[in-house]
Amino acid sequence: MxxxxxxxxxxxxxxxxxxxxxxxxxxxxxxxxxxxxxxxxxxxxxxxxxxxAGRIAADGVVALRLSQDNTYGVMIEINTETDFAARDEGFVKFVEVCLDKAFNEKSFHFDEFIASMEDSRQGLVQKIGENISIRRIETMEAPVIGTYIHSNNRIGVLVGLTGINTTVSKDVAMHIAAVNPQVVKPEDMPDSLVEKEKEIFIAQAKESGKSEEIVEKMSTGRINKFLSESSLINQPFVKNPEITVNKLLEDAGAEVLSFCRFEVGEGIEKIEVDFAAEVAAQISAAK
CATH class of the missing domain: 1.10.8.10 (Ubiquitin-associated (UBA) domain)
Known part of the structure; x- marks a missing residue:
């Protein structure tokens, strides 16, 4: 040798x-x-x-970038298996490279983007010993874009507006991060989701033994409440609950066109491991 x-x-x-x-x-x-x-x-x-690659990556970071004129923004979520790996210097650099590429290319197909970063991703997996996943990327163009990234880099927001100053746009982005509305206006809520909520409300109301007429009125009222609470413009503004977000926008002569909110790991089913039970099972199997 x-x-x-x-x-x-x-x-x-x-x-x-x-x-x-x-x-x-x-x-x-x-x-x-x-x-x-x-x-x-x-x-x-x-x-x-x-x-x-088969292991669940539900931790990680959200990162975003905004153009100097505040009209174009990109947001990305990249996942790791643990928060510890998300702080690794190599992982942080990988996030920056991905963000740079998405920001500079502006128009791209997600699958092609993933393929172009695969060698770098696999190299990072080899180095830190955890699965890494580029989960999603959002690009946005608008007259003005407000952004917010939480201090732990786990929640990020892009919000496109018209006729507004950057201070208010940042306030709206922060509100979206904190309150997590589903849509901009009640009429934006998908019909399928409204019908699903209505079915639930009707089933709950019928259990009370009330008449069909009363049940219909109750479900209508609860649907209206659901739409109001889930819509950005009708929510009490997080920094001043005395006014709604709509009032804030009206006073600024502005309108929200769209928004995007990323939260690390949302919607990913995590496997909870009971290590004590796992060890006990292994000991039992060894007997």
């Missing part, structure tokens, strides 16, 4: 980002040939990355 030095191990670690023992083993198997060791590691680590 060819000899290799500690400096060669360090060089291989720097070039691959992999662990010391893995690099040492690769150098031993390649008989001290560092280029062959890199090729071998890429092959084996690629297999590891593929295996990790």
């Amino acid at each position: 060819a000899a290799f030095s500690a400096s060669m191990i360090k060089d291989l670690r720097d070039r691959t980002g992999l662990g010391m023992m893995e690099c040492k083993r690769a150098l031993a198997e390649s008989e001290g040939n560092i280029d062959k060791a890199i090729d071998d590691l890429r092959k084996s680590s690629g297999m590891k990355a593929a295996k990790k």
Whole structure:
């Protein structure tokens, strides 16, 4: 077996980002040939990355960027398995590279974007040992765009408006982050969702034993309340609950055209592991 030095191990670690023992083993198997060791590691680590792809990545960050004239914005969510990995320097750089690419390209197909970043993503998976997923990207153009990114980088908002100053646009974005409205106006709510809520309300009202007429009135009232509470313009403004968001916009001579809100991991079903039960099961199986 060819000899290799500690400096060669360090060089291989720097070039691959992999662990010391893995690099040492690769150098031993390649008989001290560092280029062959890199090729071998890429092959084996690629297999590891593929295996990790099946693991649930429900942590991570939301990042956004706004043009200097406040008319174009991009927001991206990239997931990891743990909050610890989301703070990794390599992961932070990967997020910046993805954000730069999406911002500069402006018009792109999501699948093609994902494919273009796959080598970098797999390299990062190999380095930090967790699954990484570029989950979603949103681009927005409007006369004025307001943005908000929460201090923990887990909630981000883009909101497009017309006829408004940037201070108010930022306030509206912050409100969306805090209150999480579903639509801009009540009439924007999808009919399918309204019907679903109505069915639930009617079923609940019928249990009270009231007449069909009363049940219909009750369900109509509750639907109207649901639409009002779920619509941005009808919500009490988070910084001054004495006025609605609509009043804030009217006073500023503005209108919300659209908004997008990302929250890390929303809608991803996480697997809760009971480690105590898992250990007990393994001990029991070993008996």
